[in-house]
Amino acid sequence: MKLKFAKSLSDKIIIAILILIVFTYFLFVILPIVAIFLRIEPSQVNAQLHNAAIIEAIKLSLFTAGTATLIAVVLAVPTAYFMATRNFHGKTIIDTLIDLPIVLPPAVAGVALLYAFAPKGLLGPVFNKLGYVLPGSTIAVIIAETFVASPFLLRSAKTGFENMDRDVINSAKMLTDSRLRIFFTVTLPLSIRAIISGAMMTWARALGEFGATLMFAGNLPGVTQTMPLAIYVFLYSDPLAGVMLSIILIAIAFAVLITVKLLEQKRFGNKK
Amino acid sequence: MIKINSVTKSFKEKRVLGNLSLEVKEKEILSLLGPNGCGKTTLLNILSGLTRQDEGNIYINDVLVSGKVGTKKVHIKPSDRKVGYVFQNISLFPHMRVKDNVAYGLKSLHLPKQEVKKRTEKLLDFVDLREYAKFYPSQLSGGQKQRIALARSLATEPQVLLLDEPVSAVDPQLRESFRLELKNYLQALKITVVYVTHNLSEAFVMSDRIAVMGNGRIEQIGDRTEIFDKPSSSYVAKFLGVNAFKGKGVGTHAGLLEIDVNGVRVFARATDGLVGKEVVATVKPDDVVISRPADEAFDRSLFNAVEGTIIEMTQMRSTAQVTVDVGFLLKTRLSLSEVKKLSLTIGDKACVRFSADSLNVFADSGVEQNFIFKESPK
Numbered sequence: 001m002k003l004k005f006a007k008s009l010s011d012k013i014i015i016a017i018l019i020l021i022v023f024t025y026f027l028f029v030i031l032p033i034v035a036i037f038l039r040i041e042p043s044q045v046n047a048q049l050h051n052a053a054i055i056e057a058i059k060l061s062l063f064t065a066g067t068a069t070l071i072a073v074v075l076a077v078p079t080a081y082f083m084a085t086r087n088f089h090g091k092t093i094i095d096t097l098i099d100l101p102i103v104l105p106p107a108v109a110g111v112a113l114l115y116a117f118a119p120k121g122l123l124g125p126v127f128n129k130l131g132y133v134l135p136g137s138t139i140a141v142i143i144a145e146t147f148v149a150s151p152f153l154l155r156s157a158k159t160g161f162e163n164m165d166r167d168v169i170n171s172a173k174m175l176t177d178s179r180l181r182i183f184f185t186v187t188l189p190l191s192i193r194a195i196i197s198g199a200m201m202t203w204a205r206a207l208g209e210f211g212a213t214l215m216f217a218g219n220l221p222g223v224t225q226t227m228p229l230a231i232y233v234f235l236y237s238d239p240l241a242g243v244m245l246s247i248i249l250i251a252i253a254f255a256v257l258i259t260v261k262l263l264e265q266k267r268f269g270n271k272k
Numbered sequence: 273m274i275k276i277n278s279v280t281k282s283f284k285e286k287r288v289l290g291n292l293s294l295e296v297k298e299k300e301i302l303s304l305l306g307p308n309g310c311g312k313t314t315l316l317n318i319l320s321g322l323t324r325q326d327e328g329n330i331y332i333n334d335v336l337v338s339g340k341v342g343t344k345k346v347h348i349k350p351s352d353r354k355v356g357y358v359f360q361n362i363s364l365f366p367h368m369r370v371k372d373n374v375a376y377g378l379k380s381l382h383l384p385k386q387e388v389k390k391r392t393e394k395l396l397d398f399v400d401l402r403e404y405a406k407f408y409p410s411q412l413s414g415g416q417k418q419r420i421a422l423a424r425s426l427a428t429e430p431q432v433l434l435l436d437e438p439v440s441a442v443d444p445q446l447r448e449s450f451r452l453e454l455k456n457y458l459q460a461l462k463i464t465v466v467y468v469t470h471n472l473s474e475a476f477v478m479s480d481r482i483a484v485m486g487n488g489r490i491e492q493i494g495d496r497t498e499i500f501d502k503p504s505s506s507y508v509a510k511f512l513g514v515n516a517f518k519g520k521g522v523g524t525h526a527g528l529l530e531i532d533v534n535g536v537r538v539f540a541r542a543t544d545g546l547v548g549k550e551v552v553a554t555v556k557p558d559d560v561v562i563s564r565p566a567d568e569a570f571d572r573s574l575f576n577a578v579e580g581t582i583i584e585m586t587q588m589r590s591t592a593q594v595t596v597d598v599g600f601l602l603k604t605r606l607s608l609s610e611v612k613k614l615s616l617t618i619g620d621k622a623c624v625r626f627s628a629d630s631l632n633v634f635a636d637s638g639v640e641q642n643f644i645f646k647e648s649p650k
Binding site for chain 1: 320322349350351352355356357359360361363364365366367376377379380421424425427428
């Protein structure tokens, strides 16, 4: 690292302290990750990848997180568009409420979902009549994940729609009277990166969902036991399987973050 | 032809346009000139239909495009008004190639593919950028982008073209040449053009007539000479950089009106009706001649001649503006070589002269318009 501007002694001391802080923080973040990787021998990886319990958890997680992300796209993208382009009374309150699950403790989210959708909850009678018992079902996992993770997409898409140059949209309005055409040919292409990166964040968050799923859906292998829940169980019964699942989740998280960063950097027209 | 009848517009509590009326003639290029924030862009947005006015009617070629007939409200969509709009910021679709940008409006006309292609090429030819058809906007210069924006806005064959400070998106050193290019395009179009700018010389270069805008209304409209020689308010005079001073009509002498300005007497060719009234007098800096007090070899009967002290000198490319305090402030413009010849410096005594004919006098409305110009017009 070149520190060109460190001239006086006090400057040098301040920079030395700063570097120390950065280094400590970096270690603090990286050490636990390294610790996990040290727990497994490369030769053990293959065996673990054939562990039926692991495969089951991975399959369930991919299915539920994928479905939750799809639902989020259907619900959150149009909502984000509405919130970004319209002004109405109470917008700030609605805006805050929609974002609430981001900061809500997952345990609270789980309890809240129970009181809303469990047989004795607010909508319990409705589901009873239909013959559905949500807690303990895969649907409950999807509901929990959608509840907790969809605001990430909403936020990202909303920022994408808001940051669009008004005059670009206005130019389109001067040339066509079809709102739908403007949305699909201008608005959407210009905000697609924000939507994709939001969807990826939502997917990653859904994949890692633990608290709300445990509280609301339960911990049944093959039905509601997603990867994080399986890790929790394996920690005592089969630590190596837990480590394997953790490594997979770390790899996914890493890949998502890199993709999101790349999406944010890319600009139009650089491709020749 | 555009007719704007008593249009008002407020954003929240702030009134942007107050009872503004304006007529733009068929096929003329009209500049809307005014300082930043005076409501020029709002007026363009209302003309285009992107913004709705609170009150008033807008007619384009005798068709009511927005307003009220009796109690019935009319508002024709922007895309149905036959209006083209080039925005201040480059507003090309960044994800589309140049040709797709230009073809965007054509595609809403439901033309056959071949026709779209033919017309796109014609439009690109018009702005001399056919070879850039496959480029993305980010690969073009500021001026090229604005030419594409112009071509795109012309695709729907508008009868009226609106341009909002199109030159501001171009690199400063290329602005002058872009201005001339743009002027050629606009003149070739032979359609009604409303050209928004805060730049005085740009307004003069681009347009047939100029409407000076301020305080949410049109302060004055006319051609270059009308506006410069006879500013109708001190607001317009100040905006144009024309000298304006307040005084009182005190009498007439040999057909001239005698005006008392802070105790200094000046004479102007103006109506007797202004005797006894508070007046505002304006004179162009170019009509004010400066000389050393020593070389007084001029006819005092034809000219107002007053002495004062030089308090400010600003050098421009080939001219200098010298401000002399003669009891009130008078700006004069002269060439740099003249400044050298007269060896003028700040603090020197100097004599300034201006003819009675060059003075423009009108009754002071008494309304003080304290508009602080963010950017001094050049």
